[in-house]
Amino acid sequence: MESKELVTIAAQACDEKRATDIVVLDMSDVSLIADYFLICEGSNERQVQAIARELKNQAEENGIDVKRMEGFEQARWILVDLNDVICHIFHKDERHYYNLERLWGDASTVALEGLEG
Template sequence: MEKLKLIKKLLEDKKAEDVVVLDVSNLTNIADFFVIATANSTIHAKALADYLVDEMEKAGYTVDHVEGTEFGNWILVDLLDVIVHIFTPEWREHYGIEWIWAEARRVEA
């Protein structure tokens, strides 16, 4: 939970909106949690991802890889047991990741 709380705080500190944490541990083996956040633009999304990666590494967490920074509409930050999805509003609505993972329990971090 400490890791999730830090991720949520870092995103919210940099003005990410509608940050949601989903427990997907019983639904997939790719991660235990998804964190979903909205950025107000592709530039904001890239800045959020860069800040998150830097701060998580400073805190001693492993960042496995980052995808999507070339366009910035949907950036994925893989922290091994937690995958962070940073969307622009249009892409978050279009892909409906919360709907796809509707069986996942929401977690208050």
């Protein structure tokens, strides 16, 4: 599966659980870690866990290996590693503190509408 298709599935899974401020960064020119970072937030710990759970379920239903999931118990910043796509699901307070969009400011933002198709 192409990483573009993978990040689309991930974004849709996050959206289904009402994740807010979903941002996709194209990491291909700035990092060897992954092709894309998906960053989103939930308003409380329970929602952050629900988003991560839905993302994991959708990935597995589409035959995608979830290499690692970290931070689920604390639900302040859950990292879901889908190999070419790294998903960062934040509690809204942590998102602003870590500000990954600024940290990876050299990466271009990809419009979610541009991913489909």
